[in-house]
Amino acid sequence: MNTLLECDLLVVGGGINGAGIARDAVGRGLRVILCEQHDLAQHTSSASTKLIHGGLRYLEYYEFKLVRKALQEREVLLRAAPHIIWPLRFVMPHDAGQRPAWLIRAGLLMYDYLAKREILPASYGLKLDQHAAGKPLKGGYRRGFVYSDGWVDDARLVALNALDASERGARIFTRTKCTAARREGELWHATLENEEDGRIQVQARAIVNAAGPWTAQFADAVPGASKSYGLRLIKGSHIVVKRLFDHPYAYIFQNPDKRIIFAIPYQDDFTLIGTTDLEYTGDAGKVEISAEEIDYLCDMANRYFTRQISAQDVVWTYSGVRPLLDDNSSNASAVTRDYLLECNDSGAPMLNVWGGKITTYRKLAEEALAILSPRLGLKAPSWTADAPLPGGDLEQAGKLVRRYDFARFLAAFHERHPWLPSALAQRYARSYGSRAERLLKGVTGLADLGEELAPGLHEVEARYLHDVEWARSAEDILWRRSKLGLYCRPQHVERLQQWLTERNPS
Template sequence: MSVGPDIVDLFVIGGGVNGAGIARDAAGRGLSVILCEKDDLAEGTSSRSGKLVHGGLRYLEYYEFRLVREALIEREVLLESAPHIIWPMRFVLPHSPDDRPAWLVRLGLFLYDHLGGRKRLPATRTLDLRTAPEGAPIKDSFKRGFEYSDCWVDDARLVVINALDAAERGAKVLTRTACTAASREGGLWVVEMRDVRTGIKTSVRARALINAAGPWVNDIVNRVAGQNSRRNVRLVKGSHIVVPKFWEGRQAYLVQNNDKRVIFINPYQNDLALIGTTDIPYEGRPEDVRADESEIDYLIKVVNRYFKRGLARGDVVHSFSGVRPLYDDNADNPSAVTRDYIFELDAPDAQAPLLSVFGGKITTFRKLAEHALDRIAPFFPRMGKAWTAKAHLPGGDIANADFEQFLGNLAGEYPWMPASLLKHYGRLYGTRTRSVVGGARSLAALGRCFGKDFFEREANYLFEQEWAEDAADILERRTKHGLRLSAEEKSAFEHWCASRQARAG
């Protein structure tokens, strides 16, 4: 049984940020595209990041100047393209004389300010932590600090809106569909798939295959495509914890540990804090990754080294862990493994190319997609030019990228809507808030309330427009409502989802 058109130009394996970004770019250049993901969009690494669009200050220490420059430039591009899910954040770095010397930190921040042609974000400044309000939660032994700029991102939504844009430009997005085999026949790829829900098998022919499977990239090369690769990914586990926010102000913190790791302590979901990450070599199945108690204790210990208000294990309300599929450059220290990306192109007889993506980071996904299409461009002479640098992502067409002004305009349109709900819709859906709300003129018109700021109309929208299929897709990835609902409320929502799916099926 075949699916879609008889032959498609490009078949993309992997529904993380790189796969979704590649599918979007390719569809916008006029290629026919299928995106295949064995689970939910962003279910793996792309929803378990530190949720930052940043240059990577510490990568300067490893002389990754090209990567940092590209990431800093992309920071500005992405901030313009999706200001609803990406926004500026100031980071306070208390200086510890026991770790990196002050002159080295200053030099790094100077380079950070100037490598990427910073335009929208304010520059670094030095802080006297004894008098600056940002120093109030820091222990008195830390007297000096620095404050610099980076950006926050809702990582899972970044993936979903890339997939949305791809679909609206003609791509076919297949979730819960495993790519089980791929072989070259007659100058084309014959790709076999299996619907993991029904077990139904399908096949499609494609002129090119892009393997953006992240931690599973080698598995696709070896098991699925039956090829051999001289490159490998190195799996590095990164864990985070979520605790109640324990300081005043909108600023985040970046602290140095005495093992040279740096830990981010970021405001999260208004009254929570996201703390991470660890860097540990990982040997298991990516699907099984979990935050270990030793990692949780490590993160708590680092925070308690700097902050007056000490954390305890009971403060942790949530934890998660992701596997970073880093390109294996043989570095001894997991923290030193490059965050750059590498392509491997296999195209015998100059036809039916297989392009595999090794490594990468969320900040550079758009540029990675451009570079990936550059590599396969010789096989598609009629393919359009690069276009995403100046294009808005769905919901991001906000005038002057001014979210606060946009939110004020929304408040005028929906005077009946509580401020917290209005901000929730604005942040997740941007200018597509109107599609979520529809013609509702009251809270009652939004349907059943499952818990704080979570109404039936939003859930229906996610099922109908964003490939959501179960409660976890919505509570954990497309929204963060799961952090707010009680166990009873989650159970009630899961029951509602099951009933809805039964009616639809």
């Protein structure tokens, strides 16, 4: 099969930046095609620390502009997707051997006031011996600080951006690689390839290179697509252990090497600990945690928690490569998390996306369209700042005062589906928001959910993820569209994969 498709914008890369740009562009009236060589968010965008945050530690590197931009985006995103993004309070125990208390307090005050806050409360000091967050800690930590940021289901954020783009008219091709691109006058001629469709020829007026760790590689492969920048590939790894504490607070720990790690409540039953920062030179698609990284994260957590952990306590790990803009920093932790957009105008434009972080993806997309719009004769204004992502419109018949009032949404969802077990109702509401009603259309009891293919995963949900959210493998469903893999045994994975294969016999 050799198909010819025409579009205004071809986006190469299905991580958060590519999906965000595709959504913004199609919402302004452009014809958009997005291709991703693997699954959506399969690499960097599902391997974050799951935070929507300003980056408190970046203040030490004088990244005030980046921190302010990220802080401004926190509440924009909290309103856009309150089902998968929510406020999280962080406790920072004060280690007398590290940064002085006055410096931390000054930094937190700056963090509070660099951007307007309506949802997130301000920081304050606390006595750990009088606070729930102090109980899991060693007795030497008596003083601490509390501040606010946000939690995000990062892989679902990507999927929802792609879904919104698709529903607005974009064509999303997963497991589809852009194998060639060449300019001919004012058009790009690109070749996409996948197993299902074979070769797809695309004519596009512009290309966005949002290939993440492969951005430089893709730019180098396109004739005449010169580039002025490069990437630093920094590996970040995380570990997951059984729950270390019962309260809803997360921790940020200062360590002797001047780095910080987070310990975060995760999927109800677990604690997420990360991250590392290491230069990486291998295959970006095959990054894995090392034994040394596991030991490092355990050791850093053990400095603070009474309950000690080791490699034997780790139930899951994940690693990703952050494609950071190369700013010649000697320290991997100091490499800027800001982004740079470079447009090559030797004929049809190609926009390279260098760097970035998940918190600022929407702003990055907005700036990308500001660059491309005059080149494409587009005058449509920006629109995503006030637009909810799929499932994020939680208002229901006037019952909810605010779009981001998830607790009231969940209560109403329970009332409409009293037959759903509480844990399953909570997960459906959190994962799909208002779209959970589409998931459950025609379902009036547990039997209607179909076979339980894996713990907590019924056929109705698996079918929705396959038909609507591009899930094609057990890994797609168990580790990106959800984290149900934490509860699965090999036979569950095998059964789910068998079920998916029956739906896609090719």
